[in-house]
Amino acid sequence: MTGPFLLLSDKDNVLVARANAPEGLEVTLEGGPVRLLRPIPMAHKIARHAIAAGETIRKYGMPIGIATADIAAGDHVHVHNIRSAYTATHALQDADGISAGVSL
Template sequence: MTDPRLLLLSPDDNVFVLRAAIEAGETVTLETGTATLPARLGMGHKIARRAIAPGEKIVKYGAPIGTATAKIAPGAHVHVHNVKSDHTPTYALAATSEEVPR
């Protein structure tokens, strides 16, 4: 049984979405085993449902949202450090985050 803190939005997805923050060092149960998170991840972040190869599409909501730029292990954080967005250039994400008033 998959960890209840993980949400699978579509059976075609290769990522889980965190329902709640998971602290560094905590173990999550995946369909194929377990994974220990090396760093804290907040609610809404994605982790790999299974191993994802470089160049493979990242699928969320049953639709491709990006392409893996590196090998991603099951349970590993899936984010801008290992995914190229199919929709927003990475440089635009950096510029936007700097422009948001606090």
């Protein structure tokens, strides 16, 4: 376990937040410490190490998508930088897990 982040399988290149993690939190990854560039809500993912665009994202030891951009170690891994190998993901403004999803 890496602070509030869980490694679900040794084959994974993402870690899952088991609690809300604040921006600026120092997290020790295998490649060394990183600081979170934004808050990571519970159950969201960060990169375990650097991931190149086009690489397969693995969680539970299984493929969950493909990187659409280079992702640095400790960066938020989500709809903005990975895509499905099957059908496109439908998301609204609140996909970051922080926005309220209501306009007023």
